[in-house]
Amino acid sequence: MKRLVIGAAMVAATVAVRAEDPATSISYQEEIVPILEQNCATCHLTGEEAGGMSLVGDMAIGFLVGKPSQEVPAVMRVEPGAPERSYLVMKLEGTHLDHGGSGARMPLGGSPLDGRDLARIRAWIAQGAKS
Numbered sequence: 369m370k371r372l373v374i375g376a377a378m379v380a381a382t383v384a385v386r387a388e389d390p391a392t393s394i395s396y397q398e399e400i401v402p403i404l405e406q407n408c409a410t411c412h413l414t415g416e417e418a419g420g421m422s423l424v425g426d427m428a429i430g431f432l433v434g435k436p437s438q439e440v441p442a443v444m445r446v447e448p449g450a451p452e453r454s455y456l457v458m459k460l461e462g463t464h465l466d467h468g469g470s471g472a473r474m475p476l477g478g479s480p481l482d483g484r485d486l487a488r489i490r491a492w493i494a495q496g497a498k499s
Contacts (some may be wrong), residue, residue: 395499396429403485404428407475417498422444426499432456433497439469448497451490460486 394400404423412423414433420438421431432446437455446454458464460481463471473480481489 382403393498394488396492396497400490400492401425401428401457402479403489405479407478407485411476429499437469438469439464440467443467443469446493447478449494451493454493457486457490457493460489 386474387446391473405425406424409428411417412419413432415427421435421454422428423431433448435445436443437443440455442460443453443455446456451457455464455467455469458467458469459471463481464471464473475481
């Protein structure tokens, strides 16, 4: 058990360092798209579903970055450079209700994202949420 905790801490530290190092950017295609497609796209497939967004591949970025959330229009789904002000992060971390949001924590009906995937999403947003 001790090894597992230490290993998880090392992964989280590595991702956190990458977020602060502009020379080592998080790849949207290689790191973010797989997280979205594995955890979100089953419910957010075409953009016609709840939330009004598709979270599939290249389409996802156009529905996320710089777009107001439906639940709290004053809060962007993804505000480049500001993961703490991005509704996507709030919904994934379950803090959206504290910011005037509604509904359930995402992914709906699934397990919350693991710390490594959340750290990658936060790092991508902190680095400007680029494709």
